[in-house]
Amino acid sequence: MPAAGPSLPTAKTIQVDTRGAMILDEESPELLAIRAAPLCLVHCPFALRGTHTHTLLTCLVRLARDHHQTRDSRGIYFPNYIEPVSHIAVDIGGSLAKVIYFTRSTNPPSSPSQIATRGSSPSDISTPLSSSPTRESPISSPPPSAKLNGHPRGALTPAVLEQSNGHSSYLEIPSHTSRADSTAASASSTLNGTATASLRPDSVNHSLLHDSLLRRASVQHFPGGSLNFERFETEHIDECLAFIRTLIERSAEVNGVPLEEMRRGVKVIATGGGAHRFYDVLARELQVEVHREDEMACLIEGLKFITLIPDEVYYFSDELIHSVSHPAQHQLERPSPDPPKYAVSFVQDPVPQLPCLLVNIGSGVSIVKVDEDGSYERVSGTSLGGGTLWGLLSLLTPATTFDEMLALSEKGNNETVDMLVGDIYGSDYSKLGLKSTMIASTFGKVFKKQGGKRGTFSPEDISKSLLYAISNNIGQIAYMNAEKYNLDRIYFGGYFIRGTSYIARQASVHPPVRARSFVCSCRSRGDKLVYTRAEPIEEHPLFCDFSCDSKRGQSPAVARALGFAGHAATISTLSYAIRFWSKGTKRALFLRHEGFLGAIGAWIKNIGEEGQEKKPDSDADVDAES
Ligand SMILES: Nc1ncnc2c1ncn2[C@@H]1O[C@H](COP(=O)(O)OP(=O)(O)O)[C@@H](O)[C@H]1O
Ligand SMILES: CC(C)(COP(=O)(O)O)[C@@H](O)C(=O)NCCC(=O)O
Incomplete structure (x- = not known):
């Protein structure tokens, strides 16, 4: 019986103006x-x-x-x-x-x-960046003087x-009438554009909000x-x-x-x-x-709030790549540690997309169903989460940090530790659509003795196998819950999705490019990550290699996308698992601030509580025993 989540304790309009964020x-x-x-x-x-x-x-x-x-x-x-x-x-x-x-x-x-990371929805591939409405509003644009390259002064x-x-x-309202008039006009449009994440309009104090916005709009x-x-x-x-x-x-x-x-x-x-x-x-x-x-x-x-931020939500899509690389093949291969190549797309329309399922992968995993009105229920979870991977890899590899473990996994070959269908059948199990390369049993080879002796396994291979096993398992549980509750959007949050950030560091030296759609994947070569097939879709030759190197790199948007987009293997595994199990009807969505x-x-x-006395730890807000 799933535990019922409390109804939204402090449902209210989120009075943070996200326009131009x-x-x-x-x-x-x-x-x-x-x-x-x-x-x-x-x-x-x-x-x-x-x-x-x-x-x-x-x-x-x-x-x-x-x-x-x-x-x-x-x-x-x-x-x-x-x-x-x-x-x-x-x-x-x-x-x-x-x-x-x-x-x-x-x-x-x-x-x-x-x-550099504008989205790649097929409809706006060629739209100039400057046409983005979120950047055009006169109010949302900072005053020109503020755009100077000086240090910001927080x-x-x-x-x-x-x-x-x-x-x-x-925030002083200018005294001259014309400014006040134009401010009022702007403010009403601001009112329409202000981030309102609560879905309970009755809780909005329109007059207060309007006054506040009026003051904001006049600030210079x-x-x-x-x-x-x-x-x-x-x-x-x-x-x-x-x-x-x-x-x-x-x-x-x-x-x-x-x-x-x-x-x-x-x-x-x-x-x-x-x-x-x-x-x-x-x-x-x-x-x-x-x-x-x-x-x-x-x-x-x-x-609800973070999905209001432009360029925050993204997804990996293999559909385009699949149709280009396997035009005749309609059946998807089952998920594997080497999922298909992906294009990164950004959700352009920053509005909360409810209902949805939220799968928060922290130490453990919480699965929460969110209804259209914002009410929610924690419907499932699993103890096999980020802490499990971190813990097991701490035992099984010499890596001392989580990032080191991820780096190991990128170099590994899971087939040395995992038992594949081919190891059992000697070939595909075609009747069930199980290819010989599919994992039949995670870690299934490890127990086997060679010449009476236990085998030795590399930290890289172990890391890859476990990363895949945990991610795919979560993907399957997420899919089953989405199916059960008839939800098509599955947001993945939690720090587990976060990857090493060195991709971003390497990539950020590149100037931005304008191409919007990419076919990309990454793999390691020596101590450097190499992006393969990273070209704008319109002109991509399928098998080109491209090194993300400050001198040679040509596609920084892709690199950046992968860099900030958390760990590529984790995300592509989750994405593909959802797509495979749902037969393409459900989508895995990710967030750039997933861990937060x-x-x-x-x-x-607590925004809007300024100056108000709030009783600490009111029962309405906190369920756990203090
Ligand atoms: N740099 C990192 N250091 C530690 N853990 C990380 C790091 N990057 C990702 N992780 C993963 O994130 C998990 C923690 O996620 P988080 O959402 O913060 O959970 P919690 O709220 O339970 O602490 C860790 O168990 C680990 O699997
Ligand atoms: C207890 C927790 C809510 C704590 O959240 P976390 O710190 O892991 O983000 C979470 O670890 C969890 O949901 N664990 C899974 C328990 C289960 O349903 O099996």
Whole structure:
């Protein structure tokens, strides 16, 4: 009997203006600075002048470098969101603690990555980038002066600081009528365009929202701010606490307010199992108000919000490649560790696509059915998840980090450890459509002795076999639940999908290209990943090789797509499993911020709570025993 999830506890309109939102380039110096910026919670951006600016920026870059190991996902820049945000959200899971926080800046970052990663839906292959409606709205575009290539100056602005410093708001409505008129006109269009993730329109206070939007629309000096992402291993929760503590302390320092005041102004919103396990530690160590939110509710809120971000949702599709490479073949081969080649496509229309199934692959796996109205139920799960792969590979290989394990898997050949149909039948089992190369039994060869002795197996082969087994198993369970509940869209979240980011690092040196559709796959060659068949579909010769090398690379969009798109083998396995088992009726969808759904949900659920007293840990929000 599936456990019923709580009904949406704080269903409300998400009042974050996502128009013009853009995902930042992971490697941009701007992002480095913007990520570090909240460590210096600058109350007033105008304070950043002269030598002080220089010192601060030096400090930002140094801090960013010091924290590079936790800098793990791209920031999201919201040109139109300007309200104070007083909270830091943290999702503490069984494996990783994810932290997100919002910073303001006077200048937008100059290197959004979405230019190179625009989608590839067949309908808009040749559409010029500039025609994207999400980038054309006059309000969503930052003022021209803000587009200069200067360093962004991030500033987290807790509401309490604004009040205590006598700033009712930075947002002053211009007094002259014509500006106000045009603002009003813009604001009403803003009202239509503002991200509204809640599907309960009755909960919207239109008048309040309109007033707020009116003020936002008139702002000239605050072109939004950025959401920043960090992660830590839960095992080293002390590092996570130290990070948040430093953030708060430095904020007080830079803003010139007493630490006590800063602590009063900042709240930590905690979710995930660790919100309970570490609640006392969080409150004691950080000395700020800690509020807990339910994990499943946060995942769903996070999903609803993140799907509003342009270029966030993507899928791997093998259909086009399949039709080109096997024109006569209608039957799909069963999933295998070497799935077909894929094209990466981005969902262009940033609206929540409900109903859907959310499969969150963290330490374990939660499968949640989300209805059209946003209500949800955790319908299934499996304990064979990301923690399983990490744990087993820690036992079976010398790799010490998860990324090393993924790298091993890319070089492996699972056939040395897996028992194939051919090992049993000596050939295909054609009557059942089972090819000889299909895995009959994961790890099925390992027990066999050769000359009375146990075999030895390479860490690479073991890694590949297990990565495939876990991913395919989750794909099958996901498919069965989607079938049971008649859902065609399956979103995969959780950090398990996240891959090594060195692909992105290599690729980000390339200039953006405009071609929108690609046929691509990647494999390792020596210590370098090589992209094969990575050419725009319109002109692709099927078997060309292309090395993702800063000198030779010709298709950075593909490389970037794979780089940020998590681990290619994991994603292609899940994608193909869903396509195979559903006979092409269901689609696996992925998210660029897949590991942060819970943290994003915790963050978004508390937007609009600024200055409001919230009873910590109300029963409505938290089910687990404290
Ligand atoms: N760099 C990484 N370090 C640790 N685990 C990673 C990493 N990248 C991906 N993973 C996978 O992500 C899983 C954790 O996913 P996550 O969604 O954070 O779960 P949880 O909330 O349970 O911590 C790990 O068990 C591991 O399989
Ligand atoms: C207990 C959990 C919800 C915790 O979430 P996580 O930290 O793994 O993201 C998850 O691990 C889970 O759903 N495990 C699967 C249990 C099962 O249904 O078999």
